[in-house]
Amino acid sequence: MRRLLPALFLLGLAAPACDWDHYAMMNSIPAEGDPSRNPVVRVYLGLDGLSYSTVERARERGAFAGWNLARFIPMFPATSDASWSRVLHTAPFAGLEYGHFDPVQDRVFNKAVGGMLVHLVPPLEEIPFTVPAYARTPAYYKAFDYHASSYLDALWSYDRPAYGYYKGLDNLFVALAGRSHVQSTFSAYVLETDVIGHIRSEDDMVDALVALSERIELFKRQHPERTFVFTFFGDHGIDGVAKPLDKVVDLRDQLEVAGVTSVESFEEADKVDGPAAIPILHTRVTYVAIHAREHWVSEVARRASTCEAADLVFARGEPREGSPEGLAWVGVWREGSLLASFGYEAATDSYWLPSDADWAALDLPITFAPGASSGVFSDETLFALSVERTYPDFFFRARTAFEPISVEFPPDIVVSYRHPFMSVGYQAPISSANAVGTAGSHGAMDRLGSMGALLSEERELPSAVRSDNLLEFFPALVEHMKRRNVEFFPGAQGAELDYGALP
Numbered sequence: 354m355r356r357l358l359p360a361l362f363l364l365g366l367a368a369p370a371c372d373w374d375h376y377a378m379m380n381s382i383p384a385e386g387d388p389s390r391n392p393v394v395r396v397y398l399g400l401d402g403l404s405y406s407t408v409e410r411a412r413e414r415g416a417f418a419g420w421n422l423a424r425f426i427p428m429f430p431a432t433s434d435a436s437w438s439r440v441l442h443t444a445p446f447a448g449l450e451y452g453h454f455d456p457v458q459d460r461v462f463n464k465a466v467g468g469m470l471v472h473l474v475p476p477l478e479e480i481p482f483t484v485p486a487y488a489r490t491p492a493y494y495k496a497f498d499y500h501a502s503s504y505l506d507a508l509w510s511y512d513r514p515a516y517g518y519y520k521g522l523d524n525l526f527v528a529l530a531g532r533s534h535v536q537s538t539f540s541a542y543v544l545e546t547d548v549i550g551h552i553r554s555e556d557d558m559v560d561a562l563v564a565l566s567e568r569i570e571l572f573k574r575q576h577p578e579r580t581f582v583f584t585f586f587g588d589h590g591i592d593g594v595a596k597p598l599d600k601v602v603d604l605r606d607q608l609e610v611a612g613v614t615s616v617e618s619f620e621e622a623d624k625v626d627g628p629a630a631i632p633i634l635h636t637r638v639t640y641v642a643i644h645a646r647e648h649w650v651s652e653v654a655r656r657a658s659t660c661e662a663a664d665l666v667f668a669r670g671e672p673r674e675g676s677p678e679g680l681a682w683v684g685v686w687r688e689g690s691l692l693a694s695f696g697y698e699a700a701t702d703s704y705w706l707p708s709d710a711d712w713a714a715l716d717l718p719i720t721f722a723p724g725a726s727s728g729v730f731s732d733e734t735l736f737a738l739s740v741e742r743t744y745p746d747f748f749f750r751a752r753t754a755f756e757p758i759s760v761e762f763p764p765d766i767v768v769s770y771r772h773p774f775m776s777v778g779y780q781a782p783i784s785s786a787n788a789v790g791t792a793g794s795h796g797a798m799d800r801l802g803s804m805g806a807l808l809s810e811e812r813e814l815p816s817a818v819r820s821d822n823l824l825e826f827f828p829a830l831v832e833h834m835k836r837r838n839v840e841f842f843p844g845a846q847g848a849e850l851d852y853g854a855l856p
Contacts, residue, residue: 386534402547403587431589439759550591664771
């Protein structure tokens with residue numbers, strides 16, 4: 354990997370001239386504020402890939418003593434750029450990741466290695482005419498005072514994840530010390546935690562969190578003039594499941610066996626005699642998003658569910674006979690069969706569930722009135738029922754996967770992988786590099802990669818929080834984002850929960 358990255362990225366993009374340490378520049382002009390004017394500084398850290406299980410293990414070692422901890426349930430599929438956009442209610446990302454399909458232009462952008470390049474080497478947003486709109490830095494970056502110490506931080510972090518993480522912490526705390534003189538709120542994005550989760554072991558991630566806890570306590574002792582109050586939140590978890598190389602698969606190969614032709618545009622799909630689809634190979638994640646013509650969605654979903662890598666396949670659904678009108682439908686497929694389907698009514702924020710679905714196979718203890726062919730359930734009821742099961746917040750996450758909330762062009766089908774499978778994402782020119790990023794991942798519906806963490810000194814928390822609701826818990830973060838001129842966008846309809854009414 355160390356041989357591959359400098360050659361592939363530095364030569365290919367000629368970016369070294371832009372490798373500047375902005376933290377040094379920002380802190381080169383001395384400034385000293387009056388602590389009496391901002392005696393309390395709230396610090397919000399977005400840690401990419403912050404897993405609930407690793408936080409629990411870090412706390413067992415004494416980290417974050419006295420802090421409040423909640424399960425933080427992300428969108429599905431839980432992948433960084435779309436998830437951060439949704440958590441912070443910023444402008445939608447074009448696709449779930451840089452690699453995406455635009456049905457308006459009928460084209461796949463940032464394919465394979467190209468998508469990885471844009472993901473690792475951020476675009477030059479300061480000179481936007483050099484970069485097309487579909488490849489520019491996502492809007493959520495504007496929510497953070499600090500998100501990197503140098504232009505190629507992401508690149509170096511993947512090359513040396515532990516070094517990148519600890520170097521990043523050094524720079525983060527320098528930036529915090531400087532900003533605390535003039536700000537009562539500070540926000541930062543820590544990419545390197547996700548890199549450690551993909552490349553190193555879960556033990557390494559626990560070590561990293563323990564070190565962060567120690568750094569915070571040291572920082573507080575070094576700056577007694579102010580009270581620093583920390584909150585952490587993540588965009589997704591990390592499953593901690595190592596992926597053998599023979600399980601790092603290109604779903605297009607399995608779709609071909611299932612009788613689905615993989616194409617790169619609807620124009621090409623319309624020329625195929627039979628089901629055709631546009632699968633998007635993202636980075637090393639545990640899902641694949643698929644686009645298809647409406648009349649082929651159900652059949653492609655059914656066939657995709659027969660693929661060896663598939664655990665569950667979700668798709669825009671079709672109304673059930675005898676169901677109320679006006680419902681938004683989702684179908685769930687496994688091994689060639691429609692396992693379950695359900696409808697959502699926005700006006701009442703409730704779900705219509707048929708009793709003949711195999712809810713037990715989804716580890717969902719749904720009960721119906723004796724003899725009833727269906728039942729209507731509130732969002733709060735289904736959240737509480739599923740949040741600690743195999744597929745957390747199953748119904749809300751499944752139905753919003755197909756809505757244009759933080760994604761401008763949502764998929765028609767999502768294949769959620771079973772362990773230990775992973776999407777190949779890309780094939781690097783050097784074969785040894787294809788083993789990189791397989792120590793753990795995220796994106797599938799199951800709890801291992803879906804259970805993120807919310808950790809705070811600022812306030813008490815419910816036992817579980819839907820990530821869409823983060824901002825309602827922390828108004829100071831909202832005000833800080835407004836001061837940074839972040840434009841807010843509406844979230845998912847029905848995302849709000851009455852946490853006081855939950856068990």
